[in-house]
Amino acid sequence: EIVLTQSPGTLSLSPGERATLSCRASQSVGSSYLAWYQQKPGQAPRLLIYGASSRATGIPDRFSGSGSGTDFTLTISRLEPEDFAVYYCQQSVTSPGTFGQGTKVEIK
Amino acid sequence: EVQLVQSGAEVKKPGESLKISCKGSGYSFSSYWIAWVRQVPGKGLEWMGMISPGDSDTRYSPSFQGQVTMSADRSIRTAYLQWISLKASDTAMYYCARLGLGSDHWGQGTLVTVSS
Numbered sequence: 001e002i003v004l005t006q007s008p009g010t011l012s013l014s015p016g017e018r019a020t021l022s023c024r025a026s027q028s029v030g031s032s033y034l035a036w037y038q039q040k041p042g043q044a045p046r047l048l049i050y051g052a053s054s055r056a057t058g059i060p061d062r063f064s065g066s067g068s069g070t071d072f073t074l075t076i077s078r079l080e081p082e083d084f085a086v087y088y089c090q091q092s093v094t095s096p097g098t099f100g101q102g103t104k105v106e107i108k
Numbered sequence: 109e110v111q112l113v114q115s116g117a118e119v120k121k122p123g124e125s126l127k128i129s130c131k132g133s134g135y136s137f138s139s140y141w142i143a144w145v146r147q148v149p150g151k152g153l154e155w156m157g158m159i160s161p162g163d164s165d166t167r168y169s170p171s172f173q174g175q176v177t178m179s180a181d182r183s184i185r186t187a188y189l190q191w192i193s194l195k196a197s198d199t200a201m202y203y204c205a206r207l208g209l210g211s212d213h214w215g216q217g218t219l220v221t222v223s224s
Binding site for chain 2 (some may be wrong): 100
């Protein structure tokens, strides 16, 4: 089973700042099978990025993904108030399609 | 519009059985795998497994193999997650999700509470 480790656990930032979230895999997942999700309290997760760097439908361009192999990054260029949430990475190159433990982006 | 609508919240006792559902609409239901994801209150997302409604091919995470059963009825565009004997540790929110490019559409979740 591929283990995904996200860092940091919590990111305390102010609106307008840049957020950089990391996801490291225990073995290569290539670049086609890494996705990022956003989850707000009381809501289902929402797909942000698939294939490591492609934005899902309707996702603002302040969200961007990069990386391949074992190291991936989600960047939010300028945090908006609605971006404070928990973010998960997920791999689907092998079954089971494991999630990282999440990074909480909170208001500083 | 693609939608996944899940069945309502359940309160059960340990040892009872349960089957929750996920009904798809707005797309070719048989053409996309459906995944099930567990979220214990206050915790992260756990991949339970997935099912192909077209042929009922099923893949389980080792952590959930033998603990739950996934099934689907493509004639009524519905996927199911079933327990034979619930435990208190099964208390969680359960989501279904369509596997497109990533898990691109999610149900609203079904809260299962198991308590004596």
